[in-house]
Amino acid sequence: QAKRAGGDTLRFFDPAMQTQLHWRAQLEADLRQALPRDELLLHYQPQVGDDGRMTGVEALLRWQHPARGLVSPGEFIPLAEENRLIVPIGAWVLETACRQLVAWANDPITAELTISVNVSPEQFREAGFADRLLTILTRTGALAERLKLEVTESLFVHDRDEARETMLLLKAHGVSFALDDFGTGYSSLSYLKRLPLDQLKIDQSFVHDLLEDKASAAIVATTITLAKSLHLQVIAEGVETEAQRAWLMAHGCHAFQGYLFSRPVPLEALAFDA
């Protein structure tokens, strides 16, 4: 009976949905192999100041899939978050970024650069996250002061106190925090009072519409003012045109990231200012 019912159930799936499920299952199976098979890599996107000089980079994860080619994080990070693969994958990202910091530490041209690393809520909330990161810092010898963690508002919707404790512990060791995609989440603004943040990242959707859409312009201008009043740094992401950069500068934002300066590139392609 039960078996027949199960068999009948299948008829209610449409073929497109079955294909979709199969595709996801396959991708998930492949993702489990990505770390042991050494298929993950980091691209780096420069963050620049007023004068156009690079002050740091954001590490952006890529997956070199044997058949599909380069897979973007938008496709596999959500999957990795669902099945907790984000925990080992995220640890690999942190370790790789820290090793890069150490490689840069001896050259005066690169020694001061920071690396910003995206951390998923699922990864950040995992018990022992702070301890594991501190172990990575010690083991690699990377300076915590050069490492910035990018978190999103979704981290603060639940368990805000726990997130705060983890942040405080890491901050005490020198790690700093940026709030990514600011203004796109569902959280209230009150966390800005209580959390030890260092930087707000203006979401690229607002930057994109800045010159055409009055509401986006108002949100960006207000975010810049808010950051200043709270003594937080502010950086605009997704800056693609000179006009956007000029507008942002005129409104008091002096740090930028976007295609105008560089796309995320492999390490070898990063252009350092002499």
Ligand code: C2E
């Ligand atoms: P994000 O952290 O907000 O990163 C910014 C995204 O915008 C990146 O997409 C970047 O390539 C893209 N971008 C940069 N400048 C421009 C621009 O001028 N115009 C446009 N249209 N886009 C620009 P990417 O690399 O595909 O990453 C997407 C998201 O995946 C990231 O958003 C982040 O949330 C997540 N992600 C990436 N790497 C990691 C990682 O190591 N761990 C975790 N947990 N998430 C990651």
Ligand code: MG
């Ligand atoms: Mg980010």
Ligand code: MG
């Ligand atoms: Mg972002």
Ligand code: MG
């Ligand atoms: Mg994002």
